[in-house]
Amino acid sequence: MARAQSQYLRLFDAAGVTYQRWQSYYPGSNVTYDGASWFYVPFTCNGISAGVVSGEANISIEATATALVVAAFEQAITAGQLCTVAFYEFDSDAGNDAPQATQTLLAAVTGQVVGGGADLTGISIQLGSALAPVGAQVPPRTATTALIGVGCKL
Amino acid sequence: MTSNSFRIAVGVQLNRQRYYAAQAQIQAGKIATPNKKQAAVQSPLDVPQRAMEIGAPIPIVFCRYRNNAGGVLLSPGATEARFTNSSVNAVTAYYHLVLSEGQISSIQEKDVFQRYCRVGSYNQSYNRRAGSWSPGNAIVQRAGYTLPECPRNCGTVGFYTGMSTLSFQSPAYPDGSDLWNRQVHLFVRGGINITRLFDNTVGPSDNFADLVNWIWSNSSRVPSLLIDTSSMQSAAVFLEKTGLTCNVIISQAQNVAEMITKLAPYFLLSESNNNGKKGLRPVLPVTSLGEINTSAITPEYLFTENEILPGSFAVDYVSYTERQPFVVQVIWRQQLTDDVGIVRTAEVRYTGTAANGPYEQHDLSAFCTKELHAVRVGAYILAKRYHSSHTLQFRARPQQHTKVIQPGDIVRVKLARQTSTAGRLDHDYLYQVERISRTLAGEVSYECSHFPVDSQGRSLIALDVMAATPSGTLLTSNRTGLSCDVNSSSSNTIPSDVGQSGTDLGVGIDGLTPGQEGAASGGETKDDGLDTGSTVTATINNSRNAGVPQAGAVIEAPSACPVGTTESMKWYRNDAEVVGIVGRYYVIGTADIQAGGSTIRGIWYCTSTSGGVTTTTQTPVEPVFVPANAGSITDWMPSPRVLYYEGYYARNGAAYISFKSIIVPTVRVEGYDASRNFVAGTQQGFANPSPGQAWSELWPLTDTPSVVVTLVVATPYYGASPAAETIEWIRV
Numbered sequence: 001m002a003r004a005q006s007q008y009l010r011l012f013d014a015a016g017v018t019y020q021r022w023q024s025y026y027p028g029s030n031v032t033y034d035g036a037s038w039f040y041v042p043f044t045c046n047g048i049s050a051g052v053v054s055g056e057a058n059i060s061i062e063a064t065a066t067a068l069v070v071a072a073f074e075q076a077i078t079a080g081q082l083c084t085v086a087f088y089e090f091d092s093d094a095g096n097d098a099p100q101a102t103q104t105l106l107a108a109v110t111g112q113v114v115g116g117g118a119d120l121t122g123i124s125i126q127l128g129s130a131l132a133p134v135g136a137q138v139p140p141r142t143a144t145t146a147l148i149g150v151g152c153k154l
Numbered sequence: 155m156t157s158n159s160f161r162i163a164v165g166v167q168l169n170r171q172r173y174y175a176a177q178a179q180i181q182a183g184k185i186a187t188p189n190k191k192q193a194a195v196q197s198p199l200d201v202p203q204r205a206m207e208i209g210a211p212i213p214i215v216f217c218r219y220r221n222n223a224g225g226v227l228l229s230p231g232a233t234e235a236r237f238t239n240s241s242v243n244a245v246t247a248y249y250h251l252v253l254s255e256g257q258i259s260s261i262q263e264k265d266v267f268q269r270y271c272r273v274g275s276y277n278q279s280y281n282r283r284a285g286s287w288s289p290g291n292a293i294v295q296r297a298g299y300t301l302p303e304c305p306r307n308c309g310t311v312g313f314y315t316g317m318s319t320l321s322f323q324s325p326a327y328p329d330g331s332d333l334w335n336r337q338v339h340l341f342v343r344g345g346i347n348i349t350r351l352f353d354n355t356v357g358p359s360d361n362f363a364d365l366v367n368w369i370w371s372n373s374s375r376v377p378s379l380l381i382d383t384s385s386m387q388s389a390a391v392f393l394e395k396t397g398l399t400c401n402v403i404i405s406q407a408q409n410v411a412e413m414i415t416k417l418a419p420y421f422l423l424s425e426s427n428n429n430g431k432k433g434l435r436p437v438l439p440v441t442s443l444g445e446i447n448t449s450a451i452t453p454e455y456l457f458t459e460n461e462i463l464p465g466s467f468a469v470d471y472v473s474y475t476e477r478q479p480f481v482v483q484v485i486w487r488q489q490l491t492d493d494v495g496i497v498r499t500a501e502v503r504y505t506g507t508a509a510n511g512p513y514e515q516h517d518l519s520a521f522c523t524k525e526l527h528a529v530r531v532g533a534y535i536l537a538k539r540y541h542s543s544h545t546l547q548f549r550a551r552p553q554q555h556t557k558v559i560q561p562g563d564i565v566r567v568k569l570a571r572q573t574s575t576a577g578r579l580d581h582d583y584l585y586q587v588e589r590i591s592r593t594l595a596g597e598v599s600y601e602c603s604h605f606p607v608d609s610q611g612r613s614l615i616a617l618d619v620m621a622a623t624p625s626g627t628l629l630t631s632n633r634t635g636l637s638c639d640v641n642s643s644s645s646n647t648i649p650s651d652v653g654q655s656g657t658d659l660g661v662g663i664d665g666l667t668p669g670q671e672g673a674a675s676g677g678e679t680k681d682d683g684l685d686t687g688s689t690v691t692a693t694i695n696n697s698r699n700a701g702v703p704q705a706g707a708v709i710e711a712p713s714a715c716p717v718g719t720t721e722s723m724k725w726y727r728n729d730a731e732v733v734g735i736v737g738r739y740y741v742i743g744t745a746d747i748q749a750g751g752s753t754i755r756g757i758w759y760c761t762s763t764s765g766g767v768t769t770t771t772q773t774p775v776e777p778v779f780v781p782a783n784a785g786s787i788t789d790w791m792p793s794p795r796v797l798y799y800e801g802y803y804a805r806n807g808a809a810y811i812s813f814k815s816i817i818v819p820t821v822r823v824e825g826y827d828a829s830r831n832f833v834a835g836t837q838q839g840f841a842n843p844s845p846g847q848a849w850s851e852l853w854p855l856t857d858t859p860s861v862v863v864t865l866v867v868a869t870p871y872y873g874a875s876p877a878a879e880t881i882e883w884i885r886v
Binding site: 003005014046047059080082084087089104105106107108109110111112127136137138139140141142143144145146147148149150151152153154 | 202203204205206207208209210211212213214232233234235252255289305307308309310311312313314315316317335369372373377378379380404405407408409410411413429430431552556557591592593596656
């Protein structure tokens with residue numbers, strides 16, 4: 001037996017509409033898994049973390065800056081789309097051409113596309129939480145003229 | 155909670171079978187010396203009615219009164235007011251009050267106060283303005299009476315969208331009394347109505363998990379897909395079972411993340427990030443029913459040397475100072491239904507330790523209304539620091555644990571320290587997994603905290619927390635004197651919902667429609683010429699092959715210096731200066747024809763002097779590349795006074811001559827054979843039309859390859875010495 005891991009990435013919005021499905025293990029081919037087609041895009045996820053503390057660092061996805069990837073990323077960050085990256089483990093001796101039905105989900109991380117960077121050849125996508133460390137305040141609303149009128153002076 | 159509340163320190167009556175000190179006596183607490191203002195104010199409730207300011211946060215009232223605990227005393231701000239006086243000058247005040255964001259439960263008549271008195275009448279509404287009166291000062295002068303000084307800026311009617319409001323009408327206070335201006339207080343038994351995670355019911359809640367869930371959804375706009383609903387529900391069950399409640403008014407703006415991080419530990423919770431989803435999880439082991447687990451713990455996995463990668467095992471011990479005995483002093487709030495809450499303290503320590511401190515204070519009074527809650531939090535803080543001695547990090551190769559272990563799980567790590575002389579010592583402890591990192595390489599990194607258990611495998615920290623029992627003593631505010639209540643203290647009457655729509659003041663902003671970005675277009679690349687000289691492009695004069703840099707071709711640099719400046723030129727061959735050639739002409743010669751080619755470039759130097767300051771600017775000439783196969787020539791490099799030039803030519807009976815002359819106006823060329831006999835017909839007079847020009851001339855000459863021809867330059871005619879100018883002959 002040989003242990004292998006593959007990565008799958010899905011871009012979607014809060015309503016569940018899927019925009020992109022990528023896989024990075026089977027080069028040059030579209031594979032079918034879980035009832036969907038996954039397009040080959042060479043990307044890597046630097047690892048995912050789960051913990052009991054807040055303030056986890058963003059997860060980074062590195063990909064080649066092809067037209068498809070760049071366009072998908074720009075749309076995702078503009079619309080605040082969500083992204084799920086899943087790690088699967090399987091026995092590569094049993095088959096290495098297509099996803100196996102018996103492959104095991106190791107972890108799946110979901111985050112919001114919150115940032116990234118790019119040069120002419122590569123793009124880095126940051127997944128995290130939209131819980132802005134500075135902007136998100138509670139209570140969420142303040143008293144405005146429209147809400148309470150001009151206010152009184154007592 | 156007002157700042158004038160009394161503070162009474164109460165020792166916690168604890169279980170003597172455990173390690174806690176028992177303090178049976180009530181200590182008389184410190185009471186601040188009343189200042190002049192306090193002397194005049196009989197109660198912290200007897201303060202002037204405050205106005206709500208534009209820009210102030212809309213408060214969130216989150217509470218639930220049950221089992222004789224909980225609820226909050228709300229002192230809302232007024233946004234509108236109205237004042238009238240009767241014929242006998244009795245003043246009636248109307249206040250419109252903002253209660254809370256969202257819809258709160260209806261307030262009963264027994265819970266409405268002005269000052270500390272149950273007086274007046276009211277109407278409560280939601281999503282609109284309560285009451286039907288119009289704001290304004292309607293005070294009139296009554297004969298024989300002093301005009302009451304009532305405020306004149308009484309506000310205007312707003313929309314109050316999405317918030318709970320209340321209209322209060324005071325009793326008619328007699329002439330001379332200013333009690334009409336006192337603060338209205340409300341005891342709220344049910345705060346904002348939300349869908350409770352514990353029982354999936356819409357209603358008020360005192361569950362911190364519900365509050366966090368609401369905040370994430372409404373304040374931070376965290377997508378629901380990024381909220382770990384399962385962990386939130388488990389946390390809600392845990393809070394419900396352990397009696398850790400939250401009764402709070404959030405009226406000061408604060409950062410969401412900071413607030414949750416700060417408050418979660420006081421509910422024995424921690425934030426979790428499970429594969430990107432945010433949630434809450436108990437810091438103590440819990441049973442399947444959500445209660446604190448005080449029975450034996452079975453670890454989820456055993457890590458040994460089979461999984462742990464060599465060199466990755468790292469223990470970090472808690473420092474000595476962190477583990478010293480201390481007293482946890484927890485401040486909580488005993489909420490009364492008719493007065494400000496009594497701020498109380500619970501002290502937790504291990505028996506026989508820290509009799510005189512040090513004290514570590516934790517203020518939970520903003521939200522904690524139960525002594526049980528306070529002592530359990532105190533016990534956890536104390537026990538965690540006492541029992542947990544270290545943290546552990548290690549990496550493991552992927553195995554079954556990769557699929558099984560989640561943050562918060564309890565695992566066992568057993569490794570042996572085997573030495574040659576000191577025998578074997580096992581590192582064998584239980585740990586709680588704090589963080590899991592999975593890498594591309596497949597290995598999994600674990601960060602864990604020590605999870606101490608007793609000989610029966612029970613969590614020591616959980617046992618200590620459950621052993622902390624409150625004294626159960628509830629105090630009264632001890633407010634004495636005649637009652638000023640007009641309304642009944644047992645009236646559960648809820649007036650009808652009377653309200654009205656707000657007035658559009660025309661202060662809103664029409665929605666903006668964002669434009670769509672189009673493709674970029676236009677623009678051009680320009681050179682501002684401020685870089686070290688704009689370049690000029692040389693002309694290659696070659697009558698044999700026009701424009702071709704060839705042996706004998708002349709590179710001519712156009713003038714580049716402004717009028718009024720002195721120009722000079724330097725030429726470089728492969729960036730090495732070619733000494734002696736200073737003019738605009740550069741004749742490609744033998745030295746320029748090299749293996750690999752050579753690059754000829756020139757630089758104009760333009761010098762000007764003004765006001766005693768000499769300025770020199772440079773203008774480069776575009777380099778010319780001379781390839782290695784540019785031909786071969788014989789260079790005749792004269793000195794200024796050499797008159798005779800010898801060279802060899804062979805080209806179908808013709809000679810191509812290139813030369814340049816700076817100043818000499820006329821040159822004459824003659825041919826001589828090898829015996830230096832003049833060859834008839836070779837006299838050529840070249841009139842130099844203008845100094846500095848160069849020719850390439852076809853000079854027909856009949857000859858054989860073996861003949862050496864000498865060319866003579868003469869000015870103005872042959873035989874005469876030419877002027878001492880740089881003259882260069884090149885013959886091909």
